[in-house]
Amino acid sequence: MLPNNARRTVMLPAVSAVLATAMLATACGGDGAGPKGTAPAADAPKSAPAPRQVVLVVDGKKTETTTTGTTVQQVLEQAKIALGPYDLVKPAADQPAGEVVTIVRLLSAPKLKVIKTPAKTIRKKSSSVPPWSEKVLREGTDGIKIVKWAYVRRKGKKVPKVLAQKIKRKPVARILAVGPKSAGTGSAANLNWAGLAKCESGGNPKSVNPAGYYGLYQFSMATWTSVGGTGKPSDASAGEQTYRAQLLYNKVDGRWQGQWPNCGKYLFS
Template sequence: MSHPQVRRGLVALATSAVVSPLVPAATAGAAAPATGDGDSAVTAARQATTKVRLRVANQEPRSVSTTRSYAAGLLRDENVTKKRKDIVEVRRNGRVAKPANRQLRQGDVVRLVRVTTVVNTARKPIAPRTVEQYTTKLKPGRREVVAKGRPGAKLVIIKRTRHNYEVVDTDRAQRVLRAPKPRRVLVGRSARFVPGTNHLNWGALANCESGGNPRAVNPAGYYGLYQFDTGTWRSVGGSGLPSRASAPEQTYRAKLLYKQRGRSPWPSCGRLL
């Protein structure tokens, strides 16, 4: 009779011999087969292409097919170099697509706009201005240059921005390199010169107001060439009666009054000035 441990070993060996052919042997490193529909959908999506038209700068647009979702990937695939300032547009139905909606679709136009900036500079002179100084030391109307002045210099900067070699914006600026010195001129005038009044027809006004008579007296209280009343006469520095002053004195005071009030003191004859 056999030993009990020997009998148990023979039973275990027979059992393993019966079961082992039913289990397939595993191959080390073998990939598991795709069994789900999701894996098939991913593979199909990767192989799907989008037909778009690509236009680089002013070149004629050409049709391309791409598996890329965005324009940047398409440009890389087509070996198109985008510089830092260049603009990439995705045009759809004649309009530029908004940034949030630029995923490529069938029929889109991908356009690369070449942006260049050219800066030109030029040095230009600044003409000196003329400053007139009135003096009674020269005869009226005589002019004398006392300082010739000096022209200045400025740098004019013109920056032009081009899209596909067409100018779309021009920016001008300037910087003063040297300030000009003004030209100074002495202009002779009489002691009673009133700027802004010499071009007026004072003779016509006097003829209308008083018949050109510096001694004219109106019983209503108006005197002289320009028919001053005493209050108005004193307001412009006159003393005594206007009709007793010289004709040049009366004209000088009339010019001062014009500087203050214009033609209004002579409502009827002022139109002749």
């Protein structure tokens, strides 16, 4: 039997050997979570998209196609639809395909055109403006519209088609104050103006004499302007022409002979 000191000397090397073996196993054998040499599991393969229905609208004509494509380009390729160099596709070819894909066949590249939108004229009655006269309260401004267009084929013909339009500037209406439409002026209103007009112009408010006389009562431009008329007398309404003829009669104190030397007598018939 060995002394106690001898037994301790023999046992220490044995314990050290066991600890060293355990440390080597930990360093070389991984984390011990599984059997040595087991490879990690591979990702499961992704399944292909399920077939679905997509509506194709080509130049307004609708068809349906069954597709597994995810982008517009893939859907069109599976449907065997080729795009021309100028064709418009919505959504774009590289975008995800929704339930509807729209195609507009174009024969030319889209172009832009600037179009003016005429301003409207608004007339407001005003007692502060002389009868049959107008006063500008606000000048109008034409609008501007940008139109995108291209040529397309319709019924075998090449025709322009508006693709889109944008309002760049809205029109601003012109506002006019309009005086009352007076039926007559003073005692002159009781005269036979229809008889005078029949003799002077055949009763035609649009009548024009090459010598420079206009309308029902054959005004000269100078005489028409002198009684407040604007533009040509033949462009004014029959009512305004009669009103201004009566103003003229009053202005010359009834001396109609200088104005209507041949037909003035019919005023009293």
